[in-house]
Amino acid sequence: MRKINEIFYSLQGEGYHTGTPAVFIRFSGCNLKCPFCDTQHEDGILMSDEDIVTEVSKYTAATVILTGGEPSLWIDHEFVDCLHRAGKYVCIETNGTRPLPDNIDWVTCSPKQGAKLEITRMDEVKVVYEGQDITVYEQLPARHFFLQPCSCSNTAETVDCVMKHPKWRLSLQTHKLIDIR
Ligand SMILES: C[S@@+](CC[C@H](N)C(=O)[O-])C[C@H]1O[C@@H](n2cnc3c(N)ncnc32)[C@H](O)[C@@H]1O
Numbered sequence: 093m094r095k096i097n098e099i100f101y102s103l104q105g106e107g108y109h110t111g112t113p114a115v116f117i118r119f120s121g122c123n124l125k126c127p128f129c130d131t132q133h134e135d136g137i138l139m140s141d142e143d144i145v146t147e148v149s150k151y152t153a154a155t156v157i158l159t160g161g162e163p164s165l166w167i168d169h170e171f172v173d174c175l176h177r178a179g180k181y182v183c184i185e186t187n188g189t190r191p192l193p194d195n196i197d198w199v200t201c202s203p204k205q206g207a208k209l210e211i212t213r214m215d216e217v218k219v220v221y222e223g224q225d226i227t228v229y230e231q232l233p234a235r236h237f238f239l240q241p242c243s244c245s246n247t248a249e250t251v252d253c254v255m256k257h258p259k260w261r262l263s264l265q266t267h268k269l270i271d272i273r
C-alpha cells in the first residue's frame with residue numbers, strides 16, 4: 093500500500109514538458125520542510141497499486157507524474173512497472189535526496205539548498221530561485237536546466253538570473269497563471 097494525497101488530471105505546468113496533459117499522483121509526506129513549499133501533502137489514504145492504476149486509467153493521457161510530498165519515499169521498481177503495464181510514461185518530481193527505481197522514464201530533480209543529492213540520473217534540473225548561486229548545479233548530469241520563480245513572486249529577478257546564466261531556461265508555474273491545478 094502507498095500513501096496518496098491526491099490523484100488529479102491537469103497539464104504539466106512546469107519545466108520541459110510544460111503544457112502536456114498528465115495524471116498527477118501526489119504522494120503524502122516529505123523528508124524536507126522547504127520554507128517556500130507550495131503544497132499541502134501530509135493528508136493521505138493508503139491505496140493498493142491496483143486501485144492507483146484503476147484511478148489513473150480513467151484518463152486517456154499517457155503521461156503520469158509522480159509527485160508529492162516526496163514520491164521517492166513511496167515508490168519502487170514494481171510500482172513503476174505496474175504503470176508501464178498500463179501503458180503509461182512515468183515522470184517523477186523529486187528533491188533528489190533518495191535513490192530512485194531505474195525504470196522511471198523522466199526524472200525532474202529539484203535540488204534544495206543544504207540537502208545532499210543521492211540520485212545519479214536526471215533528465216532535467218529545476219531550481220526554485222531564491223537568489224542562491226545556481227552555478228553550483230551546472231555540473232549535474234541533466235540535459236535541461238530550468239530556473240523557476242518562487243510562487244510567481246520574483247519573476248523579474250529570475251529572468252535577470254537566466255539572462256546572466258544562459259545554460260538555464262525560465263520555467264513558469266503556468267498552471268498558476270491560468271488558474272488550473
Ligand atoms: C511540491 S514539489 C514535490 C516534489 C519534490 N518534493 C520536489 O521538491 O521536487 C514539486 C515542485 O514544486 C516546486 N515548488 C515547491 N514550492 C514552490 C514554490 N513556492 N514556487 C515554485 N516552485 C515550487 C518544487 O521545487 C518541485 O519542483
Ligand SMILES: Nc1nc2[nH]cc(C(=O)O)c2c(=O)[nH]1
Pocket residue numbers: 102103104105106131159160185267272273
Ligand atoms: N499543473 C501542475 N503542474 C505541476 N508540475 C509539478 C507539480 C507538482 O506539484 O509537483 C505541479 C502541479 O501541482 N500542478
Ligand code: SF4
Pocket residue numbers: 122123124125126129130131133160161162187204
Ligand atoms: S522537498 Fe518538495 S514537497 Fe518537500 S517541502 Fe520541499 S518543495 Fe515541498
Ligand SMILES: [Mg+2]
Pocket residue numbers: 130131
Ligand atoms: Mg505543485
